[in-house]
Amino acid sequence: MLLFMQKVAIIIPCYNEAKRLNYNQIEQLLIKTASDIFFANDGSKDNTVEVIESIVKKHPERCFLIDFKENSGKANTIYKAINQINLEDKYDFIGYFDADFSTPASEIVRLINELSNQSCEFLFGSRILLLNSGIKRKYYRHIIGRIIITLINLKFKLGIYDTQCGAKLFSKTIIPKAFNKPFYTSWLFDVEIFIRLQKQNLLKQGIESPVFHWKDIEGSKLGWRTGFKILKEMYLLNKKY
Numbered sequence: 001m002l003l004f005m006q007k008v009a010i011i012i013p014c015y016n017e018a019k020r021l022n023y024n025q026i027e028q029l030l031i032k033t034a035s036d037i038f039f040a041n042d043g044s045k046d047n048t049v050e051v052i053e054s055i056v057k058k059h060p061e062r063c064f065l066i067d068f069k070e071n072s073g074k075a076n077t078i079y080k081a082i083n084q085i086n087l088e089d090k091y092d093f094i095g096y097f098d099a100d101f102s103t104p105a106s107e108i109v110r111l112i113n114e115l116s117n118q119s120c121e122f123l124f125g126s127r128i129l130l131l132n133s134g135i136k137r138k139y140y141r142h143i144i145g146r147i148i149i150t151l152i153n154l155k156f157k158l159g160i161y162d163t164q165c166g167a168k169l170f171s172k173t174i175i176p177k178a179f180n181k182p183f184y185t186s187w188l189f190d191v192e193i194f195i196r197l198q199k200q201n202l203l204k205q206g207i208e209s210p211v212f213h214w215k216d217i218e219g220s221k222l223g224w225r226t227g228f229k230i231l232k233e234m235y236l237l238n239k240k241y
Helices: 023-032 048-058 074-087 105-117 139-156 189-199 224-240
Strands: 008-014 036-042 063-068 093-097 122-126 134-136 167-171 206-210 213-215
Touching: 008 074, 008 105, 023 036, 023 105, 036 048, 036 074, 048 063, 063 074, 074 093, 074 189, 093 105, 105 122, 105 167, 105 206, 105 213, 139 189, 139 224, 189 224
Parallel strands: 008 036, 008 093, 036 063, 122 206, 134 213
Antiparallel strands: 093 167, 122 167
């Protein structure tokens, strides 16, 4: 059932995702929403582009490939893609979701439909462990995440439970304010978005929406070593903001 009437674009950043792009999940999005899907290839070394092209061929009016030839990281890929799409002035909201569908299509559909019932400029998923919620997250990743957000909130007073969930939607009017320049960090660019909005007194125009289903997918790139990289990026955020 298509509930949300405004035009929405979904960005799926892809780097070597040929084996993890789930066509069944993509098809659910196409059936249950009126959204267009943009696959933003970040210089993949495998056959990600070929997989995306096969999807685009099946749905040429709804699915599109943005092919960045050089790998620049997820943060820069989203920055470039969201601004490129917003320049077309075709969409009321543009969002991005992880290619592994750790946030499943059913949750993405719910978040998109929630926009029709809320007055907000941006909406983002949050992996809050509620009674009977289907959040399946590796324990060490949960611990790393809680340490990071606690330190971030101590410094920047964002008041956000989960900055890192890869499920976010932004209005076309707020995108130039949140994505006005490239990000300084790779792993904490979501935090940078919130800091930028906070500094413009726009943070309260967003809604943090608990997701009911989320699952760590094999092949995800976050580990203990990444945790140390994130700590370095937190130091960089402290200097830049």
